[in-house]
Amino acid sequence: MSEDGPPKSAGGGNAASPGFLKSPLTRFVAAAVAWLPVTFGAWYLLGPILLWPVRLLVQLIARAGFGDLVAKIESSGSALTFITTLKPGAGVAAGVVSVDVNMLVYAFGMPFFAALTLAAREASWWRTLALGYAVIVPFVAWGVLADFLKGIAIASSAAIASQTGFSAWQRELIAFAYQFGSLILPAVVPAVLWVLLHRAFLERLRRRGA
Amino acid sequence: MVRFFILFVVLLAVLFGLQLTPWAQQWFVLPWTSALASISTSIVTLFDGSIVADGKVMRSTTNGFAVSIEAGCNGVEATLVLLAAMLAFPAPWKHKAIGLVIGILAVQILNVLRVISLFYLGQWNYDVFEWAHLYVWQALIMLDVLVVWLIWVRRVPRIDEPGAPPGAPPALAAG
Numbered sequence: 208m209s210e211d212g213p214p215k216s217a218g219g220g221n222a223a224s225p226g227f228l229k230s231p232l233t234r235f236v237a238a239a240v241a242w243l244p245v246t247f248g249a250w251y252l253l254g255p256i257l258l259w260p261v262r263l264l265v266q267l268i269a270r271a272g273f274g275d276l277v278a279k280i281e282s283s284g285s286a287l288t289f290i291t292t293l294k295p296g297a298g299v300a301a302g303v304v305s306v307d308v309n310m311l312v313y314a315f316g317m318p319f320f321a322a323l324t325l326a327a328r329e330a331s332w333w334r335t336l337a338l339g340y341a342v343i344v345p346f347v348a349w350g351v352l353a354d355f356l357k358g359i360a361i362a363s364s365a366a367i368a369s370q371t372g373f374s375a376w377q378r379e380l381i382a383f384a385y386q387f388g389s390l391i392l393p394a395v396v397p398a399v400l401w402v403l404l405h406r407a408f409l410e411r412l413r414r415r416g417a
Numbered sequence: 418m419v420r421f422f423i424l425f426v427v428l429l430a431v432l433f434g435l436q437l438t439p440w441a442q443q444w445f446v447l448p449w450t451s452a453l454a455s456i457s458t459s460i461v462t463l464f465d466g467s468i469v470a471d472g473k474v475m476r477s478t479t480n481g482f483a484v485s486i487e488a489g490c491n492g493v494e495a496t497l498v499l500l501a502a503m504l505a506f507p508a509p510w511k512h513k514a515i516g517l518v519i520g521i522l523a524v525q526i527l528n529v530l531r532v533i534s535l536f537y538l539g540q541w542n543y544d545v546f547e548w549a550h551l552y553v554w555q556a557l558i559m560l561d562v563l564v565v566w567l568i569w570v571r572r573v574p575r576i577d578e579p580g581a582p583p584g585a586p587p588a589l590a591a592g
Contacts, residue, residue: 232571236564243556312551319556323563383434390494391433394559398498399422402563406418413571 231412238326246318246325254285257317257340258310262287264348269355276359276371278303285311289355296366304367306358313350313393316343320397327401327408335404339397346396350388357385424505432497447473450491453525457532468536475536482540490535490550492528495558496521502566508573516569520562527561 250257262282269277269289279290286309293304320339324332360373360381373381402409435441450473458470467479473491476483488494499520503513531554539546 232564232567236560239560240557243553247552247556315552315555318552319559322556323560383437386437386488387430387433390489391429391498394494394555395429395498398559398563399425403418403422409567409570412567 235326239322242322242325246321250318254311258285258314260344261310261347264345265351268352287351291359293359293367293370296364306355308351308354310347310351314347316393316397320401323401327405329408339400342400343396346392350393353385353388356381421505425501428501428505429498432501436493446493449493450486453491453532454486457529461533484536484539486532492525495524495562499524499562499565506570512573520565520569523565524561527558
């Protein structure tokens, strides 16, 4: 796959394709499905590296926005552990509350976006991959932070939740941010981003028929 | 494209917020999820008679293994994404209605396959189940939504550009 060579777009024709792959859309979908195991494998292996900017962003936001709640953030592979300043509750002499978050849960959009981009086989695919990665990172951070906040403000005991100082409407906001950040954003952001970055490809796909 | 994008995001946020309300959960999401469990169980019992559905739970009477279909796996979110994408796109309402009926059906058929596959993967290997559940199927369902939308977009007549010939598809590349 060459950056400067002629675009070998999945939206283009290919007389050598088998019958069921004659349609550009079918060819694109087949290529995307074929790329998924590759991109997911690479993503899993490179997880700690790919998620390093997410960790930095999460630390930055946690320090700026929730400095009174977060004492430290530890990382192990693709997981983060938020060490909070909250106490486990009345009757517990020592210890603090910690929340574990698996960043991969919010980051599967990275390999998904990569598979779509590689399947489209546009000329500047590597630039698109880099841009997509940069855009997806903040949304992963959203999911991770919302998961942490949900952990201390909603999923914890009343004794712990009361120490956070969140009001009722703030807890509602956290619940919505968590649900939206876990159920919608991880899958939708890469798809929407791919559409926005492949308008020319989609136009070719439309003109050549599916 | 800008108008479509903004409308899509707003519609998706509103629809998603609405389905989180207790009313929508009680009258739409829970019945939907229970129906999904029943349909999946009905299909599975064609070759495995030991499976029963109980509300949103699928359970094996042989080994006791059970899965509860929760938010994220019931296809509601994928349906809302498709709904928002089709409503936001400039197209005649008739085409939107037809697209939604066929599109939702296509998404739900794949979702039934997801539920059944996860049910058996969970009994075979928990690590594989987790991978399929948390990552792979999420991407495949969204790929399904994307493909359904792409097919639909190709077939809808253009209504966003004055003077465009009737029956011409909308311009995806329009900025």
